[in-house]
Amino acid sequence: MVWKKPTYRVVDGERIDGVWSHVWVQGHSRYYVDDLFVYADGVIRCGELFDLPGLQRRLEAGRVALSDPERPLPDRPEQTPRWSARYPEPLTHDGFLCEVRDEIEELNGRPTTSDLCREAIRCYQGAPTEANRLLVKDAYLAIPAHRRVFVLGDMDRQDIPLRQLVTDLGKPVGGDGPIATVEMHRQVLEYFNASDRGIQRSRDRLAQLHADDLAAPRAATINLREWLNPPIEPPAELDLFVPRNEFPAPLSYAGETYPTVLHGYWALAVHDRGDHDRIRDSATVFAAHEIGGGCVLRSDWSLARTAVMAALLRAKFTQRPELAEVLRSTADARISYTGYSESPFWTDRGRDEGRNWVGRLLELVRSELSATAIQHLPSDRS
Incomplete structure (x- = not known):
């Protein structure tokens, strides 16, 4: 889903920030497009106010839909081989509910599932143990499936390095890919380390180009x-x-x-x-x-x-x-x-x-x- 902001509502004089997106809502004779608002306090509004369990009930009952039920879904690319697929998983009700939870966390300044996954990767880089690898696996699988391909921000490889790392040794990556080996996991670790080095080089270069932008804090407004x-x-x-x-x-x-x-x-x-x-x-x-x-x-x-x-x-x-x-x-x-x-x-x-x-x-x-x-x-x- 595409979330848009800023939006907010006022409760007892307090501004509560939110985001919104389009969904399809069941009407008397057909579905129509409406705005679904999600706020930092967990309140959701789409014609009426409800919460996450209320959204789940509406999705399961078909009162709210994530795509137009009256139009067929577009044909998806062939999903073989699955381990190297470069497109998002289909958007499901569970995935959308998890996405809404992430939006609420972000509105409150708390880490999302993607943030927690990147933090687990940093821990693994610091200590590439099996225990830390399993933490990365759990964090990766906690991300809504349709958002996983975006977590690394790599337009070329997308989340393939993570799919390789979270696969246990001796198992096929994604169920139909190459067998995971110690060498494969080592190469993934080097991929993360090389990415960090590239980011640091870019930051150092910008620091040099922006040397006139003093790091000292400005005086108060x-x-x-x-x-x-x-x-x-x-x-x-x-x-x-x-x-x-x-x-x-x-x-x-x-x-x-x-x-x-x-x-x-x-x-x-x-x-x-x-x-x-x-x-x-x-x-x-x-x-x-x-x-x-x-x-x-x-x-x-x-x-x-x-x-x-x-x-x-x-x-x-x-x-x-x-x-x-x-x-x-x-x-x-x-x-x-x-x-x-x-x-x-x-x-x-x-x-x-x-x-x-x-x-x-x-x-x-x-x-x-x-x-x-x-x-x-x-x-x-x-």
């Missing part, structure tokens, strides 16, 4: 909240109100002086020069905002607005060193610029909306302020 009644004059003590667009800090841009970034933004957004001057001279940021929002805007404003905002922020902080120091004091923290007066394009409004462009531009200007300290190339120390 800073939330710049909107001021409902911003002062007209700058406060005596500067704090994290400074980066807000409504902060009273006159700035010069394109031959004009604006009381705040918001004054400049809306004055430059409008089409008519008279409207520009009224916005520029407004007594408060809210007056400037309301006048600007009620005027005819420049026809190209949607294309120009991000660059104009960047230029205004750059002017604000380069012309006022004391304000620049406040911005630089945020170090490398992510800046979340929240509020509802400015549009979602500019603000951070959680997971589902808001592009936080002011926050991003503040981080850019902060970086530029730091870059001004780099005036020369590194000296030759040879």
Whole structure:
């Protein structure tokens, strides 16, 4: 099945995350496609709420089906030889129930059957004993049969190495394949070890290419909240109100002086020069905002607005060193610029909306302020 997310439901004010997929549901005269939702607390919804045993009963009774019962299943490839088959096993009711359990485990941040199998493989690599091989076998067989071919993430061999390893010595792999031998198990162990070496080489290569992405943790995210009644004059003590667009800090841009970034933004957004001057001279940021929002805007404003905002922020902080120091004091923290007066394009409004462009531009200007300290190339120390 193909699971899609995000989805959630709210219970007593608590958000419970989930996933969903399509199933076929028995109607009065025929089956129809419906959404099956699975949530982290084990609740399942498909028209009504039930749990895993409830899903099992519905599958067994035919009230829920995993494919269209009114259409024949496509012909499957010839299944001989079975030991080297490269296609998933058929999806069964038991396999689907196990898959749903895995989805619930993943939603709760717990290991799935595939995760547990990979952990058992790592234990076997560390100590390739018969006891650890049997642990791999049990973990592999616990994976839903239709998902086993994907567990190793190997598009060429799929899960064939695991089929070889879980076969007891002297037995045919998959029932119709070559006889499992000590040498076969040794080759599988080398396959896993070689795969780990390849992964490590890739990680080392990326670490080299991404050497500028510092491993040290970033400072905690800073939330710049909107001021409902911003002062007209700058406060005596500067704090994290400074980066807000409504902060009273006159700035010069394109031959004009604006009381705040918001004054400049809306004055430059409008089409008519008279409207520009009224916005520029407004007594408060809210007056400037309301006048600007009620005027005819420049026809190209949607294309120009991000660059104009960047230029205004750059002017604000380069012309006022004391304000620049406040911005630089945020170090490398992510800046979340929240509020509802400015549009979602500019603000951070959680997971589902808001592009936080002011926050991003503040981080850019902060970086530029730091870059001004780099005036020369590194000296030759040879």
